[in-house]
Amino acid sequence: MTCGGHYPAAEEPPASCRFCTDERQWVPPTGQRWATLAGLAADGYATEVREVEPGLLGVGVRRHIGVGQRGLLVCTSGGNLLWDPPAFLDEEAVRAVRDAGGLRAVTASHPHMYGAIVDWSDAFDAEILLPEVDAHWLQRPSSAVRTWSGTLPVLPGVTLVQCGGHFPGSAALHWADGADGAGALLVGDTVMVTPGEDRITFMWSAPNRLPLPERWVRGIVAALRPYWFDRIYGGWWLPVLRRDAKRVLEVCADRYIQFLRGEVDLDG
Template sequence: MALWICATCVNHHEGEQPPASCKICADERQWVPITGQRWTTLEELARDGHTVEFREQEPNLVGLGVKPGLGINQRGLLVRTSGGNLLWDPPGFLDDDAVRTVRELGGLAAVSSSHPHMYGAAVEWSRAFDAPILLPEADQEWMTRTDPAVRTWSGSLSPLPGVTLVQCGGHFPGSSVLHWADGADGAGVLLTGDTIYVTPGRDRVTFLWSAPNMLPLPERLVRQVVAAVRPYEFGRIYGGWWTSVLDGDAKQVVERCAERYVQFLRGDAPEA
């Protein structure tokens, strides 16, 4: 079966022909360009000069991004532990050089994603390393490729030493974060995708049903997200993009920003 990649969200689909539409983009949390649905392939992207860029974010945490930018332009993260490595929010493109680099960094013991917009090339990475794909059961219906490597979970899961996947809900029912206890020199780190969205000033976070369509998250779901991460200690947050890093007092910032967000939802925020 051929592999088709949505040019907008860069999720992968299999079939003799591309689907009529990408179900990820047709949902109200994403968008289809006014020019219509377009599909590409790994081969076409490689011919166009796309490569995978690796950058160390901190000790034992390596970012993976595609250049030139692609789709929603997410940056994946490789968490390295004594029990193996986990690839989080894999971008939609990979090639032999990228696989070789990850192999040099210790390979993969698991692949996971914060939510369906960032499933990307999860299956291709899984097959390259014979690694399970760990996805929340609540979002299984959004997986655009069936694969026997998919393992579902609910609530929380600790697949590697110091690593815990935490289901928060909100953006999607299965929207999740990864807690890495050893990160930030032992202060703890959250990898959030856009479940908890780091704002451009890198000193605040927000909560969204849809970023591109500017739809807010209801109070009930905001409080659900915050309650899910409250048991964990974290001083730093890495969102889904290179610049989406909140460095310092991250747990307090999440609590404070959630209350501010709810004030606006209720119409209680003071006028400027």
């Protein structure tokens, strides 16, 4: 319930969760809690699907579970891709995606956002696209997994970009047709949009307040430099960096590094 990670069906849950016991996550003081999709549905969990912009649908959950991400369905002339699927799905969500043209592939920005990725793959016979370096984090085996590294053009105008940082395989999705043709970047929390919707930042662990080292920040910026984008969508409904996103990314990366190096005069 804390991380939203999925495990194979079993009579008893694992003794611990690999995601939660990792330094980037956490285990509640009251101990690990486990759930099933059927149990969550009986408790009133339900999905919500709504348009974010033309060609982009958000897929979320009305009650918080795991890290609480909202997935994004990118619709193209060559098929659709689901990004960062939430940890819960139901028939309403499957029906909405089917009505939008179905699903060719499902992928995620990093392992914390794998969510119900195998269930989505099974529902549509869709490929699961995972960065090779992080594929071992998928806890439910699936023959639909296809690994990649570096960059991967998936659909018309849709490219996956391995950025590193939070995880070695942390990725972004570049959607050339997004933001009215100015380009949009889907990032999960490979970079994090801040509440004022005018800046971004970087974290190794958001809940444990651990920053990202300079060389990894520079690696993210370098990986994204070849792409044009005016908008950045994080892993949740809000906040969104709505304009001038490429410039903001580079300016904020420089500012972040100044703080890491102690080059900021906070007393002046």
